[in-house]
Amino acid sequence: MEWSAERGVDLGGVMAMARSFYQSQLLLNAVKLGVFTALGEGPASAEQLRERLELHPRGARDFFDALVSIGLLVRDGELYSNGSTAANHLDKNKPQAYLGGFLGLSGDIYPLWANLAESLKTGNPQVNKDHIFEIYSGPEQQQREFFDTMSTVTRMSAPDVAKAVDWSRYKSFVDVGGSIGTLAATIVQAHPHLQATCLDLPLIEPHFTRTVNELGVAEQVTFQGADFFNEPLPEADVLILAHILHDWDIEQRRTLLNKAFEAVRPGGAVVVLDTMIDDERSDRGHALLMSLDMLLFSPGGSEYTFGELCVWFAEAGFVRPSAHLIANGFECLAIAHKPA
Numbered sequence: 429m430e431w432s433a434e435r436g437v438d439l440g441g442v443m444a445m446a447r448s449f450y451q452s453q454l455l456l457n458a459v460k461l462g463v464f465t466a467l468g469e470g471p472a473s474a475e476q477l478r479e480r481l482e483l484h485p486r487g488a489r490d491f492f493d494a495l496v497s498i499g500l501l502v503r504d505g506e507l508y509s510n511g512s513t514a515a516n517h518l519d520k521n522k523p524q525a526y527l528g529g530f531l532g533l534s535g536d537i538y539p540l541w542a543n544l545a546e547s548l549k550t551g552n553p554q555v556n557k558d559h560i561f562e563i564y565s566g567p568e569q570q571q572r573e574f575f576d577t578m579s580t581v582t583r584m585s586a587p588d589v590a591k592a593v594d595w596s597r598y599k600s601f602v603d604v605g606g607s608i609g610t611l612a613a614t615i616v617q618a619h620p621h622l623q624a625t626c627l628d629l630p631l632i633e634p635h636f637t638r639t640v641n642e643l644g645v646a647e648q649v650t651f652q653g654a655d656f657f658n659e660p661l662p663e664a665d666v667l668i669l670a671h672i673l674h675d676w677d678i679e680q681r682r683t684l685l686n687k688a689f690e691a692v693r694p695g696g697a698v699v700v701l702d703t704m705i706d707d708e709r710s711d712r713g714h715a716l717l718m719s720l721d722m723l724l725f726s727p728g729g730s731e732y733t734f735g736e737l738c739v740w741f742a743e744a745g746f747v748r749p750s751a752h753l754i755a756n757g758f759e760c761l762a763i764a765h766k767p768a
């Protein structure tokens with residue numbers, strides 16, 4: 429990184445930044461109160477909506493009009509209704525497209541950001557946990573939110589992973605830390621000749637089984653319950669690490685890539701998907717902010733650049749790395765090969 433032009437922000441911009449949490453909290457609290465789900469039943473006046481949501485009269489109207497002002501609701505005369513994005517993605521009664529888990533987790537992350545300075549001083553996360561996956565010992569609701577969030581994000585990038593790799597050259601893959609199987613399912617649906625293994629912690633299996641049965645891919649995608657640090661990875665033509673490396677510190681990333689190299693058959697490939705930081709560190713797609721998220725809730729995680737990944741690939745023995753920007757604009761898919 430050599431030089432970076434001043435991007436410039438005026439005083440109004442700084443004042444707006446200081447209060448930019450307004451929008452975030454309007455959205456998250458509207459979801460918490462069920463505003464969009466209530467309006468999914470039909471337009472309502474301020475008084476009808478207030479009664480449906482059991483709100484006190486004092487702030488209700490300001491709240492509804494503030495939601496209009498940020499584009500989530502529409503007001504036509506006296507009647508409020510959902511804007512099109514809210515109607516499609518914020519109404520709980522449309523579970524396929526509902527962003528619920530993502531919003532739930534955003535709400536959990538929100539208070540951690542208030543203590544960013546503390547993490548920047550100490551290097552320690554703001555959660556009292558040894559590693560982020562202790563979420564699995566928490567309440568069932570939080571686990572579901574985590575699976576929902578991962579699936580929501582993964583559903584957006586999975587079609588690109590299915591396209592960016594020349595799958596006709598391969599017969600099998602392992603999705604390492606593949607969670608409930610969303611990515612593996614999308615790939616085998618697009619390339620039915622493939623056999624896949626989804627490797628994740630054993631407690632995920634019932635959630636995985638439900639997903640592959642619903643998606644009709646149970647024959648092609650099987651589950652292997654394992655700890656990827658303590659057990660060898662299963663052999664396959666391709667190993668996928670999607671949203672995995674950024675969860676761990678640099679030594680652990682190296683360990684996983686070395687294990688992936690052992691497991692990939694000669695002539696095969698490793699595929700890495702993460703929110704990578706662009707080489708200019710310009711925060712394309714908020715990768716730097718996501719990296720600070722990792723500081724706040726994991727002991728060693730962070731985002732990284734494709735250049736850094738290439739060094740770890742080479743150390744493990746992988747050759748010919750290439751990078752593909754995912755259509756969602758904030759993720760990067762990297763592929764590297766094991767010599768034949």
Ligand SMILES: C[S@@+](CC[C@H](N)C(=O)[O-])C[C@H]1O[C@@H](n2cnc3c(N)ncnc32)[C@H](O)[C@@H]1O
Pocket residue numbers: 561578579582604605606607608611627628629632654655656657669670671672675
């Ligand atoms: C951030 S999620 C990514 C899930 C999935 N790859 C995706 O892109 O949607 C990380 C996954 O790694 C799994 N995981 C964490 N630690 C693990 C371990 N030691 N062994 C196996 N899986 C693990 C978690 O259960 C979780 O499903």
